[in-house]
Amino acid sequence: EAGVAQSPRYKIIEKRQSVAFWCNPISGHATLYWYQQILGQGPKLLIQFQNNGVVDDSQLPKDRFSAERLKGVDSTLKIQPAKLEDSAVYLCASSLGGYREKLFFGSGTQLSVL
Amino acid sequence: SQQGEEDPQALSIQEGENATMNCSYKTSINNLQWYRQNSGRGLVHLILIRSNEREKHSGRLRVTLDTSKKSSSLLITASRAADTASYFCATDPFSGTYKYIFGTGTRLKVLA
Numbered sequence: 001e002a003g004v005a006q007s008p009r010y011k012i013i014e015k016r017q018s019v020a021f022w023c024n025p026i027s028g029h030a031t032l033y034w035y036q037q038i039l040g041q042g043p044k045l046l047i048q049f050q051n052n053g054v055v056d057d058s059q060l061p062k063d064r065f066s067a068e069r070l071k072g073v074d075s076t077l078k079i080q081p082a083k084l085e086d087s088a089v090y091l092c093a094s095s096l097g098g099y100r101e102k103l104f105f106g107s108g109t110q111l112s113v114l
Numbered sequence: 115s116q117q118g119e120e121d122p123q124a125l126s127i128q129e130g131e132n133a134t135m136n137c138s139y140k141t142s143i144n145n146l147q148w149y150r151q152n153s154g155r156g157l158v159h160l161i162l163i164r165s166n167e168r169e170k171h172s173g174r175l176r177v178t179l180d181t182s183k184k185s186s187s188l189l190i191t192a193s194r195a196a197d198t199a200s201y202f203c204a205t206d207p208f209s210g211t212y213k214y215i216f217g218t219g220t221r222l223k224v225l226a
Contacts, residue, residue, distance in 0.1 A: 107156045
């Protein structure tokens with residue numbers, strides 16, 4: 001079974017630029033998550049989708065971050081404009097149903113904002 | 115906000131020894147999971163324990179859950195160099211929305 005695919009693997013941008021990350025979850029997984037992991041910390045949930053709909057985006061900085069999930073499959077996370085404190089690894093995860101189930105993670109996108 | 119906090123933050127042991135790490139959380143939960151993260155990689159699920167369970171085993175892993183103390187422990191027996199990684203607990207709190215909140219992690223180093 002193919003895992004969660006993310007791209008790009010690394011991204012370096014200057015502050016105030018925009019950047020987008022892409023995620024393709026495991027086929028058939030209804031729930032998709034975006035986490036932000038700052039160096040030395042645990043992952044922090046940014047947004048959770050159930051199929052096409054947003055379940056939770058309470059910690060998404062909506063003035064600069066946006067996310068969408070197209071047709072309940074692929075998802076993109078965008079930052080515009082980026083700040084220095086956005087430097088982190090952005091992890092995408094998916095689960096079959098979303099409740100009381102394990103998460104499958106991609107390898108992440110490491111973002112450096114200079 | 116961080117719901118879980120792992121202890122210790124870092125742990126260094128010799129190959130063959132047992133490693134124990136703890137997770138404390140703040141609010142009542144539906145279930146708790148443990149994940150492993152190798153350097154530069156995504157997280158890998160290890161084990162899930164439900165709020166009505168007290169202990170679970172998977173291979174060399176043993177997880178306990180004490181809901182009265184709001185804490186869980188992960189024991190890795192007979193550790194190997196390949197167990198070197200960061201370990202995170204993730205809780206699914208009673209909040210009305212089903213989401214997992216990760217702790218701060220324990221960095222385990224197993225010396226050969």
